[in-house]
Amino acid sequence: MAETIWSVGKVAKRCGINVSTLHFYEQQGLIHSWRNEGNQRRYKPEVLRRISVIKAAQRVGVSLEEIKQAFESLPNNRTPTVEDWQQLSKNWQQMLDGRIAYLQKLRDNLAGCIGCGCLSMTNCPLYNPDDKLAKSGSGPVLLDQAEQKARAQQEPSASS
Amino acid sequence: MAETIWSVGKVAKRCGINVSTLHFYEQQGLIHSWRNEGNQRRYKPEVLRRISVIKAAQRVGVSLEEIKQAFESLPNNRTPTVEDWQQLSKNWQQMLDGRIAYLQKLRDNLAGCIGCGCLSMTNCPLYNPDDKLAKSGSGPVLLDQAEQKARAQQEPSASS
DNA sequence: GCTTTACCTCAAGTTGAGTTGAGGTTTTAT
DNA sequence: ATAAAACCTCAACTCAACTTGAGGTAAAGC
Numbered sequence: 001m002a003e004t005i006w007s008v009g010k011v012a013k014r015c016g017i018n019v020s021t022l023h024f025y026e027q028q029g030l031i032h033s034w035r036n037e038g039n040q041r042r043y044k045p046e047v048l049r050r051i052s053v054i055k056a057a058q059r060v061g062v063s064l065e066e067i068k069q070a071f072e073s074l075p076n077n078r079t080p081t082v083e084d085w086q087q088l089s090k091n092w093q094q095m096l097d098g099r100i101a102y103l104q105k106l107r108d109n110l111a112g113c114i115g116c117g118c119l120s121m122t123n124c125p126l127y128n129p130d131d132k133l134a135k136s137g138s139g140p141v142l143l144d145q146a147e148q149k150a151r152a153q154q155e156p157s158a159s160s
Numbered sequence: 161m162a163e164t165i166w167s168v169g170k171v172a173k174r175c176g177i178n179v180s181t182l183h184f185y186e187q188q189g190l191i192h193s194w195r196n197e198g199n200q201r202r203y204k205p206e207v208l209r210r211i212s213v214i215k216a217a218q219r220v221g222v223s224l225e226e227i228k229q230a231f232e233s234l235p236n237n238r239t240p241t242v243e244d245w246q247q248l249s250k251n252w253q254q255m256l257d258g259r260i261a262y263l264q265k266l267r268d269n270l271a272g273c274i275g276c277g278c279l280s281m282t283n284c285p286l287y288n289p290d291d292k293l294a295k296s297g298s299g300p301v302l303l304d305q306a307e308q309k310a311r312a313q314q315e316p317s318a319s320s
Numbered sequence: 321g322c323t324t325t326a327c328c329t330c331a332a333g334t335t336g337a338g339t340t341g342a343g344g345t346t347t348t349a350t
Numbered sequence: 351a352t353a354a355a356a357c358c359t360c361a362a363c364t365c366a367a368c369t370t371g372a373g374g375t376a377a378a379g380c
Contacts, residue, residue, distance in 0.1 A: 009326060019327080020369060028367090038376045040327055056266055061221045064367070089270050096267040100260060106216060107256040110249050169356060179357080180339060198346045200357055224337070
């Protein structure tokens with residue numbers, strides 16, 4: 001219940017990040033602060049939660065832009081409620097399920113693939129990552145990599 | 161068995177990447193080529209395997225530098241054998257297991273954590289990512305993020 | 321009271337992973 | 351034989367995510 005107010009330095013230390021990173025996140029609209037009389041930043045404890053989420057998400061490869069979009073489901077005007085965070089959490093979990101599924105698929109394919117010695121261009125999932133792996137079961141809630149544009153199929157001409 | 165020789169354009173098209181990316185990877189020492197009489201790049205089919213591995217690895221957040229190091233276990237002078245690739249594959253799988261474990265832990269913690277409404281700084285794994293999540297079961301073979309340096313523990317002073 | 325520490329802004333620099341463009345050569349296709 | 355497509359080099363640009371530095375103000379400790 002400690003209705004604590006935080007300074008940049010405290011937040012930075014507590015979260016293990018630089019003060020400059022907090023400036024940066026604020027500038028990017030990921031976190032918010034108000035100022036005291038001396039123009040110094042002050043934070044609600046909520047900010048720690050946000051930063052924790054940012055760090056956790058980054059670790060799994062989510063960009064700041066995507067995180068920001070996820071945060072936009074949180075209210076700007078009032079402090080997010082438990083329900084607000086739960087909604088975000090739900091989306092997050094779908095994404096994580098997708099990522100996990102992808103990694104598992106990749107791992108399992110590696111076993112039979114990377115070391116198999118085959119040079120079968122048409123069969124090997126490693127040589128054909130788009131079909132077999134990239135598009136595999138991820139419910140892209142936050143991630144939406146929108147990759148693979150070039151997908152021409154054309155074998156070279158020479159052969160022995 | 162097709163002992164095919166590849167040009168940049170063919171490789172690029174086949175792999176769905178730009179020619180400039182191949183130049184770049186070569187410059188970074190990730191792939192190799194020789195030149196024909198007209199100074200144009202020529203590739204062994206092996207390069208497709210390398211690029212596939214690069215792409216797969218990048219997708220799970222491995223940096224080019226780490227990939228390069230992994231490739232250094234491959235022979236420079238001769239074409240990698242099945243065994244060479246198998247060794248690399250083994251390391252890769254350990255890393256993937258680590259990443260999967262991390263993601264699962266994160267997902268499971270999210271359920272009880274991000275939306276729980278607790279503000280318990282001392283208990284919540286989200287607020288204390290270093291201990292609970294970051295260091296959790298990953299045998300860092302390729303990843304070795306070497307993060308968390310700043311880990312001071314200091315609560316702010318004010319309270320209500 | 322004064323010194324040290326923390327904070328402020330704003331501009332510029334850094335790193336990773338490429339991309340773009342200019343200016344020129346080779347290959348391929350007709 | 352000639353035009354189009356593919357290739358070459360090298361330098362510069364881009365973008366994300368920060369970090370560093372200069373020059374100055376505010377707050378804390380003794």
